[in-house]
Amino acid sequence: MKLRVVLFSVLVLSELMVFAQRPSYSSINKKAIKIYEEALGKFELRYFGEALPLLDKVIKKDPRFVEAYGVKSTIYIQKEEYLKAISELEEGLGINPDFMPFLHLDLAELYFKTEQYSKGKERAGLYLKKYHPKAKLRGKAERVLESCKFSIDALKHPVDIEPENLGPNVNSDLKEYLPVLSVDMNTLIFTRTIPDSRSIDKYQEDFYASFKHDESWRKAFNIGAPLNTVVNEGGHSLTPDGNAMFFTICDQYGFYGEGRNGYGSCDIFVTFLRDGKWTNPKNLGPKVNHKKHDAQPSMSSDGRTLYFSSTRPGGYGENDIYVTYLTNSGWSVPQNLGSVINTPGREEGVFIHPDNQTLYFSSNGHPGLGDNDLFMSKKQPNGLWGKPVNLGFPINTSKNDFDFTVDAMGEYAYLTSDRDGGFGDWDIYKFKLPDYLKPKPVTYMAGKTFDSETNRPLSARFELKELEDGRRIVESTANSNGKFLVCLPYGKEYALNAAHEGYLFYSENFKLNKPINFKPIEKDVPLQPIKIGGRVILKNVFFDTDKYELKPESKVELEKLKEFLEKNPTLKIEIGGHTDNQGSKLHNMELSKNRAKSVSYWLMMNNVPKERLSYKGYADNEPIMSNENPEGRSKNRRTEFKIIGK
Template sequence: MKRLISIVLICLPLFLSAQERQYTSTNAAALKLYKKARQSMDAERYDEAIGFLTSAVQTDPKFLEAQNQLADLLRLKMQYKPSVEHYLKVIAVDAEFNRAIYLNLGDEEVDIADYPNALIHLQKYLTYPGITPQKKQLAELLVANCQFSIDGMKHPVPFKPMNLGPEINGPNDEYFPVVTADESELIFTRKINGNEDFYHSTKVKGKWTPSVYLSDQINSPQYNEGAQSITQDGEYLFFTCCDRPSGLGSCDIYVAQKQGDSWGSPINLNSPINTRAWESQPSISADGNTLYFSSNRKGGYGGYDIWKSTLTDKGWSEPENLGPTINTPYDEQSPFIHPDDNTLYFSSNGWPGFGNMDIFVSRRDQDGKWQKPTNMGYPINTSADDNGLTLNATGNYAFFSSNNLKGYGGFDIYTFEMPVPLRPKVVTYVKGTVKDSKTKDPISATVEIVDLGNNRTVYNNTIEQNGRFLATLITGKNYLLNVSKHGYMFYSENFSLVGDSSKKQFQIEVPLQMIEAGNKVVLKNIFFDTNKFDIKPESKIEMQKLILFLADNPAVTIEISGHTDNMGNDALNQTLSQNRAKEVYQYLLTKGVPAARLTYKGYGKTQPIASNTTEDGRRQNRRTEFKIISN
């Protein structure tokens, strides 16, 4: 989106008598052509006016009013190089003819990446007295752009874009690509005959299948749908639609939920996210609880700002502006929050860059505050509009669209390997299917994942009958997984990624057991130090899950059991397992669970569930369980 600079079309009265104002030309034919051009401009027939002005300056090359007017019109039509040529012809004849030329000329030279000359002309413009504060601010930003660009082009970043191929791209425009965390699905916007709709493709054996129309529930023939964000598990699609009857403003943000292999009807997010202003380009956080978007609503710092809203028990919160470390007096758009929840990519024409919209990255500090954005560098950014960047979950590849790379026609979707300094934190994912342990059929359930370091829930979703779920995990942390369903025992799992900087993925099958006497659950998130039986603080979340299970099933009685591996003294192992089981038992008592519903026992090494010949097997054998005694 080009920064708007007022183009003052020179429409001075045309007096031809000797006593009236004289132009820089006395050529009658040139003046006649100039008059015709003015009449065409009054009727907004700009192409016709350009023709008359071109003839006028050919007739008299030193007709400066016509040269200036022609440059302005070419600029209006975004014909930047010829516009620059005509501005230069004006100042070659009279350097002081019109000081506004230097701002317009400098801006156009930034557009064509002629930064050294743009710097000269912009700095001259700033020497004039009486410049309005708005234009001075703009000229200073353009100067900063030039200085940044001259240095930035000397230090290019690695950039090898690859077209996603004819399965995705065609003669129409394709843009705004997003992928699920496991990169199994790509959703993008395609424009056909001026109408924007969603298409998608799935990845099979590492290749994208031919893209197909996403859904009649979401796409519509009369409205434009685009600028979308998909949750990491692919179950919710947040997107923009403009001018729908259900909308509150020009463009609103909607959400649709997946229903099996199809999509449900979109729902307008309504107030306070949507207003009578323009709300668009949503990006949903990995946990699904924070929505980032761009808006020109009141209370911002410039034209379009980036805002965020948090999902609470009462719905979406009043949007919060990300503040002046992200937003400027100009435009910030296309936010993309990476699944690491700490790295934000967005486009801006208000921070120093290569001209127009550039892509920037900002990271949170330890206090959760966004830091000053970093320009992603040349040639990722250029003098053209650069925006709409998204990344895969692992952060090593980015997706974007361009019409400058000789693709299949119009805007095409590309991918490139992200330079290491610009990457987010390392993220992996856990992907699973919940099944009935007896029938092996997929079932619906509630899946929760908690960061054990800060007790923060990073994923909480009630999955559908297909039993599938997918959630992203930041490496370097410990996570609790809990899967529950009414009438079933819950399932416990632990993912320890401390000291792990790999991108390995976890694919698991979750067998949920019916509440029946004899069934057992391993409590994988109850922790003890080696050879000790004091419950570690990070175990409290798992203990609370057990307490809630007992509260929801008041007829159930259980046995808490402790187990060890076969290493060391058998008697000590027996005592240790007994003490650990007793510690859990006593904790439950202190939280109000009746003693009549609880027993405990230590089994030492006598009931292994894996081989004791490997460290992984011994780790599995060192465990705490609960068993249904009666229900």
């Protein structure tokens, strides 16, 4: 973050050096010029403490020496003494406003930084209108102007929130940042900068974690090895099931930690949870990591899309947001999210909500209130990201506000800020999100997969798809204990399938309406060994009432059945149709037979050999529940398959 201060006036500083070193000065006082050139030498070496008194002498010799005021203001900017820098610039520009025009931009930016937005707007507008700067400085001035305009309006229309510091169990007199919340909202993992005499820089970054108890966060603790080492680890993202973590390792003079290799100043690594322990981190490789700086990954809830920030060449600015996809051959070449998201400035701190439709990030390139503001973008129906929305005041302030994360329900957000009133340099805060900034809420399903006969845990493979369009939402694997967790966005109907070699696949249907409270779905998944007589109810095969034509939503389940038969090429199955006891026996027998026939025909039309298939209608002869109530009758109306040959 210190880099942002150094870069604050880098464009103006470079222009200033050109003017400051030119042979013709604004002064003809030889003694003043001699002292000024001595001061300039100290300034170039960053000996600011020695340069300042020399510059005071210059001004005493010649109070109209404009360059001296400009250099003094730049020193104060580097020292973060912004009000003093403003005073020097106002003095220098008051003497001759046209001698060093770019100082108007420096002054406009300082007005913005010190919350004098009206003055900043006026000064940036003057600079653009009167001096017609070249492209780089023009772009910078336009951003300052737009940010001042935005800030004036934002302060008039504050967001109704009350940021709450997470308190001393999480925050300290050190820096806490990059918070990430588990899907169940009971674990917080964040990065802390800590003193370490082993480190070359005497400070390093480590992961810390805190558990929630009775709505309060317990004392945070260092996660320890093998994740934390003497080098810098941070900027992490957990997969929803908690079985994998993507995070950033930054080198210390080429060292990434014992047994770790890197490609740039910061790289993205992955570690997996095996038998309760994290594996040694593995670099994602040169396809993802560049020789520059790649950091702050955020994993989507489907476990196959990774967002991160990078300084690699070819982007739109200093730091851009990229995305890479997990394919059958590994991670894809990262794609830039484009100019709607990325600017000539810095975009970072990216967070993709588990709804996979809402992106939050920080930027100093879009109009905002401070050095770094937080933004939200929604994915559009065409798959592109929409125009970013500034989260507003007081979520954003004139300070640095960054590292944003939102809980699964979309109710509460967590951010990092150096705003006044904290415990240290950077603290983690929490607040309730206003409705217009909320993502789509999600819940999760947690449970265990096991052998239905022996209860032995199974590492089954899960797949969750939207029935409407067949789009895969999640693909995941249960851990060695058979435990799993998958995210389920509300407002959709889903097909969930679980499969394991040597077993019949499991089928489930979920229809999640608008949430009332965050109540996870708990589900045990017994898998049946493949054997003669084994049955699976196809819970995602659908027909209209009293019809036997397959509805389009059935395709997801039918594709799964086809895949199962392809993986088990010797199996023969019978498709069985079943009804409740409403209506005549003859009608129900015909209806159930035709429904079974429709499934069998679809499989044949999709290259399953007909000699492996048979079908039969059972009407209401094999109920699995009572037909005396609506719920029972609903369960009895079903399509299933049965193993009849191996």
